[in-house]
Amino acid sequence: MSNIHPLDYDLEAVRAEWVGKLISAASGRYPVEYDPIRRHCHMVGDLNPAFLDPKIAKAGPYGAVISPPSMLPTYFAAGGPWPPLEIANIESDGPLFTFGVPTPGDRGINMEVAWEFLEPIRVGDVLRLELRVADVFKKPIRLDPHAIWIVVETSFMNQHDAIVATWRNTMLVHRSPEQVARDAQREAAAGSAGETA
Amino acid sequence: MNAIDYSAERYWEDVTVGEELPGFSVALDATAMVLQVSGSQDWNRVHHDTAFAQESGMPGIFYNTGWTTGMLGRLLTDWAGRSGWVEKLSFQMRGMNSSGAVVRAHAKVTGKRQENHKALVELDIFLQNDQVGVTTPGKATVRLPLRSGGAAQS
Numbered sequence: 001m002s003n004i005h006p007l008d009y010d011l012e013a014v015r016a017e018w019v020g021k022l023i024s025a026a027s028g029r030y031p032v033e034y035d036p037i038r039r040h041c042h043m044v045g046d047l048n049p050a051f052l053d054p055k056i057a058k059a060g061p062y063g064a065v066i067s068p069p070s071m072l073p074t075y076f077a078a079g080g081p082w083p084p085l086e087i088a089n090i091e092s093d094g095p096l097f098t099f100g101v102p103t104p105g106d107r108g109i110n111m112e113v114a115w116e117f118l119e120p121i122r123v124g125d126v127l128r129l130e131l132r133v134a135d136v137f138k139k140p141i142r143l144d145p146h147a148i149w150i151v152v153e154t155s156f157m158n159q160h161d162a163i164v165a166t167w168r169n170t171m172l173v174h175r176s177p178e179q180v181a182r183d184a185q186r187e188a189a190a191g192s193a194g195e196t197a
Numbered sequence: 198m199n200a201i202d203y204s205a206e207r208y209w210e211d212v213t214v215g216e217e218l219p220g221f222s223v224a225l226d227a228t229a230m231v232l233q234v235s236g237s238q239d240w241n242r243v244h245h246d247t248a249f250a251q252e253s254g255m256p257g258i259f260y261n262t263g264w265t266t267g268m269l270g271r272l273l274t275d276w277a278g279r280s281g282w283v284e285k286l287s288f289q290m291r292g293m294n295s296s297g298a299v300v301r302a303h304a305k306v307t308g309k310r311q312e313n314h315k316a317l318v319e320l321d322i323f324l325q326n327d328q329v330g331v332t333t334p335g336k337a338t339v340r341l342p343l344r345s346g347g348a349a350q351s
Contacts, residue, residue, distance in 0.1 A: 036238070039235050039236045039238075040236045040237070040263075040267055041236075041271075042232060042235075042236060043232045043233055043235065043236025043237060043263075043264060043267055044223065044236070044264065044267040044268050044270075044271045045221070045223060045271070046267070046270075046271040046274070046275075047201070047203075048201075048203050048271075048274055048275070049203055050203065050274075050279075060279065061279065061280045068267070068270050068271070068274060069270050069273075069274070069282075069283040069286065070266040070267045070268075070269060070270020070271065070273075070274075070283075070286065071263075071266075071267065071270070072237075072262075072263050072266060075238055097241065107243070107253045107254070108241070108243075109243075109290075110261075110262040110290060111289065111290055112287075112288070112289045112290065113262060113265075113266065113286075113287060113288055113290075114285075114286075114287035115266075115285065115286045115287065116284065116285050117282070117283055117284060117285070117286070143254045174254075176252060176253050176254060177252075177253075177254045178252070
């Protein structure tokens with residue numbers, strides 16, 4: 001929990017420190033494996049043998065089982081489960097899904113995703129990623145007038161240093177209703193004392 | 198029953214602008230919720246812990262980005278055929294898909310072009326929830342083979 005009061009949150013200072021910053025250059029602990037792909041496919045009822053059947057996939061256009069494009073390569077290129085508990089070089093007192101960017105709130109919702117898939121990801125490939133903060137801005141939502149939006153851009157590379165995919169992700173980080181109510185007491189006091197946020 | 202012939206090709210010349218993809222539906226029952234966490238490995242509690250989600254100001258748990266991406270990805274790869282390749286996939290999560298709903302993934306072809314020796318199809322893609330309507334609009338670009346087998350005209 002970050003517990004930064006909105007009155008103490010300096011957006012311009014956060015932007016100056018974080019926008020453009022390389023947050024992580026992580027490598028997958030394990031190569032691309034069959035079973036995480038199977039679990040992904042079963043999640044949405046996908047029976048495509050290109051993703052599930054080594055014998056059929058071997059005779060297919062890619063010569064091996066490939067990861068579905070929709071399976072987030074983050075899993076294989078970083079620490080596995082999300083939030084990224086083991087992504088390298090992230091130090092934060094707040095929630096890890098902000099990648100270390102300070103925020104008043106500690107509740108996250110993903111809002112917008114854009115993928116480009118450049119090369120097939122085959123079972124046995126070893127992936128790594130480079131993740132940068134592209135933007136940080138404030139945009140109110142119904143739950144929180146001080147919600148912070150974080151945009152990150154990530155490139156995924158295989159063991160041949162070929163970029164296999166790129167990802168641009170926009171996440172909204174907001175305060176819980178309980179935190180909003182708590183913070184409002186100080187905001188009201190600041191307002192009556194002539195402070196400005 | 199799954200009637201998709203995954204060994205078949207879909208050729209660029211056979212695609213018509215305005216064509217609707219077959220799509221599919223998934224009922225978000227308790228099993229689907231567990232499969233969502235298993236398949237995505239997304240352990241954020243708002244996706245599996247109702248009390249935590251409600252304490253966060255949400256009406257309940259909602260399905261995560263990995264699941265959303267997987268639904269839209271399957272929609273495209275089910276249709277694209279043996280050699281089809283999803284080049285681009287983007288979407289906005291404007292509404293929540295929550296337990297108890299039935300979600301339909303569907304799409305419509307909006308354009309075709311040949312560019313940089315690629316034969317490409319543009320699509321509008323959607324997740325539509327029987328309780329709240331379209332939750333996830335998006336766009337995709339799929340590369341398809343040509344019947345001639347040659348490279349597309351630039």
